[in-house]
Amino acid sequence: MAGKKETIRDLYTTMRRIREFETCASNLFAEGKIPGFVHLYLGEEAIATGVCANLKGDDYITSTHRGHGHIIAKGGDTKFMMAELFGKATGYCRGKGGSMHIADGSRGIIGANGIVGAGQSISTGVGLTILLHKTDQVCVCFFGDGSTNQATFHESLNLASIWNLPIVFVCENNGYGISLPQSKHQKVKDVADRAPAYGIPGVVVDGNDVFAVSEAAAEAIKRAREGKGPTLVECKTYRQHGHFEGDPAIYKPKEEQEAWLKKDPVKRMVKYMLEEADFTQAEVDAVDKAAQDELKEAIKFAEDSPYPAPETGVEDVYDDIVEEVRDR
């Protein structure tokens, strides 16, 4: 399934921006400029892109420790993201959260999350809130294959099902939980096979095909918006880098890596654009250049920004948030 030229360009632009952000983050981490852990989304770009292309500005997403792609696809600002990775005061969390805590309430980005499986419970709470407020919003919950063995997965899908919550559960099955292949952490081959246990639809899609992802997401989002309840969409993909930057990933067989690199979602999209969608190389290059320029600016913004002042070290943490909620 493909779309009109402008839709194709938009999808490619998002994928390319994520690819550029992650490539820069990888290089900057290697140069020692980014403190803490970063888990990159390289190879998985088509999923966040295809799903979020079907969301409205006031819809919600919950994310994971591998969240940069989700945040960019939902409209997050790469300047504030990069500044956060650098630990700078201009970052999304004023430099105190880092890669795994980026959130943007104004865009429905509930937040990246270092706790595996937490997004599922949070999205269930978001779904219940939407139901009680009687709006037509939806919440997309992104999570990995490894997290589907957490109790939160089972509890959340059951509650979301029984209450018909407007949630789309998107499993990004990249074949690994850290270094453990999926076949060694669960006996089911398709995570989507677990959906019937909760009485909800479960679908498997090629997670490296942005059109296939978008089509499946559109249907699941429509279903959620119409009050018909959640869907489990499993997207098969591959994590091109190690679990985190610095992980040499020696547990990944060479042939496996080579086979998946041939299915690289970004390269596949370029091939499609040039061969089947009437794009010229110059048009593709223009998108690439815009993404490079955007990231150059984001990195400069991050580098030029100050670190948080030591005396602000305990500001903007739990206590302030409680105060803010009380004051409302």
Ligand SMILES: Cc1ncc(C[n+]2csc(CCOP(=O)(O)OP(=O)(O)O)c2C)c(N)n1
């Ligand atoms: C509750 C909890 N248990 C364990 C961990 C350590 N941990 C971090 S990432 C990860 C694997 C997650 O695998 P998956 O859900 O497939 O996501 P992926 O990293 O492949 O995107 C684990 C076990 C954690 N952060 N939180």
Ligand SMILES: [Mg+2]
């Ligand atoms: Mg995984």
